[in-house]
Amino acid sequence: MTAHVLEARKAPGVVFFCINFLALLYVVPFSSLMLFFGVSAVLVKGKELVDAREQGAYLGLAILVLLLLLSFYHSGSVVIGTKSPVGWYLEKAAPSLLESLRAFNGLSGIGVSYCFLRTVYALLQPKLDLWGFVRYYFFLPTFFSGPILRTDEYLSQTPAYMRSNVAPALARVTLGAIKVLASQLIQGFLPLASEPAMIEKIQTPSFLGVWGFAFSAGIWLYLNFSGFSDMCIGFAKLFNVTVPENFNNPFAARDITDFWRRWHMTLATWLRTCIYTPVARGLGNRLGQQHLALHILPPLVTMAVCGLWHGVSLGYIIWGGMHGAGLVIHQGWKLAVAPKLSPGFRATPAYN
Secondary structure, three states, X not given: OHHHHHHHHHHHHHHHHHHHHHHHHHHOOHHHHHHHHHHHHHHHHHHHHOOHHHHXXXXXXXXXXXXXXXXXXXXXXHHOOOOOHHHHHHHHHOHHHHHHHHHOOOOOXXXXXXXXXXXXXXXXXXXXXXXXXXXXXXXXXXXXXOOOOOHHHHHOOOOOOOHHHHHHHHHHHHHHHHHHHXXXXXXXXXXXXXXXXXXXXXXXXXXXXXXHHHHHHHHHHHHHHHHHHHXXXXXXXXXXXXXXOOOOOHHHOOOHHHHHHHOOHHHHHHHHHHHHHHHHHHHHHHHOOOOOHHHHHHHHHHHHHHHHHHOOOHHHHHHHHHXXXXXXXXXXXXXXXXXXXXXXXXOOOOOO
């Protein structure tokens, strides 16, 4: 009797998973979809075989494997190319393996960056069966561009059709579609999709023109990204799944720290949970909770990882370093300078 009840409860989940999986196969090539999933599933299940005292080391090794695989998806031709140290070594030591890897070259990287984030969340989950991981990993609305749900956030909800969700869900999807359309209209006037055209544009001698272009690019990115997030949240709501918000009026931020509390909030939460907190805790245990390094290294490391997650390139590393430095400077200002200013000045609009 109990077995029949469990099977009946599981059946809608199986149907929902099949719908998600088949829809993903329509967009992502099978080999690209299953390679990253297969490695992720092995790492998640392998965690069960590791002694509790070795869990930290296993987690670090698993994340390293996932990062290497992510780099292979994004820059496979560079990683195993003839001029690459990895390619040179494999050509001498394991030519057959190198040929197999080159056969996979050209994998589609659609959604793979978010697969990485979800897998790390799954690795942090104390207990997670394979079926739970499969359902969480292949959830269609957030697969390609987030927002990023924690494993327990998704698995605590039951996908279902509820008539009361239809109107608010479609309203959210419509809002997102309007934002994306507006971003496309901006792109029609500015060369935001062409890197050479962008470089030529910002080399204009007009100071106001450069800053106007930078401002327009920021508005375009916000409308495009937040629009897709709105659509994902709306589509998830159609299936009775609540997805966390990803943006909270970021251009109203008072400082860079506040900005990262408002922009791509689910990524900021992931970075804080998976990078910042472990780094800060490790440094605190080694150096003491009052050491200066606790205010410098965690933000720098966190934003460097954020940059590398966006893309394995010098530009993204510099971008991450600049944001990390900005967070460190702002934290130093709050701790060392702001307390010395008069309360009257800190209350003025000029300060705030």
